[in-house]
Amino acid sequence: MSPKRDSVRVAKNQAESADHAPLGANVLLEERRAFLAYLRQVRGLSENTVKAYRADLASFASWAERSRVEPLHATHRDLRGFLADLNRAGYTVRTVDRRLSAVRDFYGWMLREGICSVDPAAALATPKGARRLPKTMSDEDVRKLLATCDTDDATGVRDRVFLELLYASGARISEVSRLDVGSVDFGRCQVTLFGKGSKERIVPLYEVALEWVSRYLDEARPQLASAAKGEEAEGPDGALFLSTRGRRMSADALRTVFESHVRLARLDSTLTPHAMRHTYATELVSGGADLRSVQELLGHESLSTTQVYTHLSVEKLKDAARQAHPRAQ
Numbered sequence: 001m002s003p004k005r006d007s008v009r010v011a012k013n014q015a016e017s018a019d020h021a022p023l024g025a026n027v028l029l030e031e032r033r034a035f036l037a038y039l040r041q042v043r044g045l046s047e048n049t050v051k052a053y054r055a056d057l058a059s060f061a062s063w064a065e066r067s068r069v070e071p072l073h074a075t076h077r078d079l080r081g082f083l084a085d086l087n088r089a090g091y092t093v094r095t096v097d098r099r100l101s102a103v104r105d106f107y108g109w110m111l112r113e114g115i116c117s118v119d120p121a122a123a124l125a126t127p128k129g130a131r132r133l134p135k136t137m138s139d140e141d142v143r144k145l146l147a148t149c150d151t152d153d154a155t156g157v158r159d160r161v162f163l164e165l166l167y168a169s170g171a172r173i174s175e176v177s178r179l180d181v182g183s184v185d186f187g188r189c190q191v192t193l194f195g196k197g198s199k200e201r202i203v204p205l206y207e208v209a210l211e212w213v214s215r216y217l218d219e220a221r222p223q224l225a226s227a228a229k230g231e232e233a234e235g236p237d238g239a240l241f242l243s244t245r246g247r248r249m250s251a252d253a254l255r256t257v258f259e260s261h262v263r264l265a266r267l268d269s270t271l272t273p274h275a276m277r278h279t280y281a282t283e284l285v286s287g288g289a290d291l292r293s294v295q296e297l298l299g300h301e302s303l304s305t306t307q308v309y310t311h312l313s314v315e316k317l318k319d320a321a322r323q324a325h326p327r328a329q
Contacts, residue, residue: 027061027062027064027065027071028061028071028072029061031106031110031115032054032057032058032061032106034113035053035057035105035106035109035110036050036053036054036057038109039053044196045196046174046196048174049196052098052102053102053105053106056098056099056102056103057102057103057106059099060082060099060102060103060106063082063085064082067081067082067085069081072110072115072116074120075120076120076121076123076124078120079103079120079121079124080124082100082103083096083100083124086099086100100121100124103121103124104121104122104124106121107119107120107121107122108121108122134274134275134278135268135270135271135272135275135278136275136278136279136282137267137271137275137276137279141265141267141271142167142276142279144265144266144267145163145261145262145265145267146160146163146164147265148261148264148265149163149261154219154220154221154223154224155220155224155244157212157215157216157219157220158216158220158221158224158241158242159257159261160212160216161209161212161213161215161216161220161241162176162241162254162257162258163258163261163276164208164209164212164213165179165191165205165209165213166258166273166276166277166280167209167276167279167280168205168206168208168209168280169191169193169203169205169209169280170203170276170277170280170281170284170297170298171191171193171203171277172195172273172274172277172299173251173254173255173258173273173274174251175193175194175195176241176251176254176273177241177248177249177250177251177253177254178194179191179193179239179240179241180237180238180239180240181217181221181236181237181238181239181240182237183240184205184210184213184240186210186213186214189204189205189206189207189210190202190203190204190205191203191205193299195299196299196301199299201296201297201299203297221240221242224242224243224244224246225238225242225246226246227244227245227246228242228245228246228247229246234246234247234248241254254273255272255273258272258273259272277298281294281297281298284297
């Protein structure tokens with residue numbers, strides 16, 4: 001093939017590749033990659049959170065390309081156009097808020113790094129919709145869930161301990177997955193959790209939960225650990241929750257376990273492990289715990305995030321009044 005024909009073929013291939021490339025693929029690509037690395041390595045965000053940032057910023061890059069907006073020279077008015085496009089597309093308030101939050105964080109980082117000289121997203125306000133109350137579980141629901149565990153079996157004991165710890169600590173599923181044997185301090189009746197941004201917090205555990213953890217470590221965990229071979233084997237101080245292959249259980253694996261017990265208990269199929277966290281928080285607020293303490297126990301950065309549980313507590317009081325008052329029917 002002649003050099004001329006070869007150059008034509010290469011140009012054609014490049015054009016075809018460009019036609020099939022995702023919109024916005026090259027808009028601030030290196031800056032986006034560096035920002036995501038910062039989120040992962042410096043802020044210590046989980047891979048799922050980083051993935052969400054990546055998708056939201058890709059959406060912004062696509063919009064910038066379609067709208068012929070140069071992001072490094074974008075104005076506040078330009079970004080209001082981005083907001084308007086999201087609203088016209090019919091996205092929920094929650095999705096719009098999340099995408100604009102990602103854009104704000106991105107511009108804030110670029111400003112600190114000297115990549116841009118102004119932050120057009122700093123004063124960008126998002127419309128706030130009605131806040132939905134998180135889903136919780138009743139004491140009866142929790143009892144039904146715990147009763148589905150076959151505690152004559154190693155995996156059943158493990159599942160019982162997993163559910164007990166969710167209820168006793170209000171931990172996120174990712175935090176439970178990261179637990180090691182040494183994370184539970186029997187002497188001080190507490191567990192050490194590593195939350196978002198690898199922030200450490202200590203949460204007290206009640207006696208029943210500790211008794212189940214002790215039984216699991218004595219009876220069930222050694223059985224599960226024995227299934228692993230060679231370098232894959234977890235030591236006595238390794239991962240707390242082990243699979244039937246003797247490996248650390250991921251958050252997805254634990255979530256699957258939770259869903260299987262929800263089905264066995266014939267509970268609402270939309271219940272997730274986070275419902276146990278919401279239940280834990282609501283019980284604390286209903287029992288008189290102050291919001292600052294609940295904020296610390298949950299690992300919330302902002303008190304406003306914790307305040308939703310005061311609304312849940314009020315709803316429980318209303319339900320109790322409706323059921324008890326003779327004129328409420």
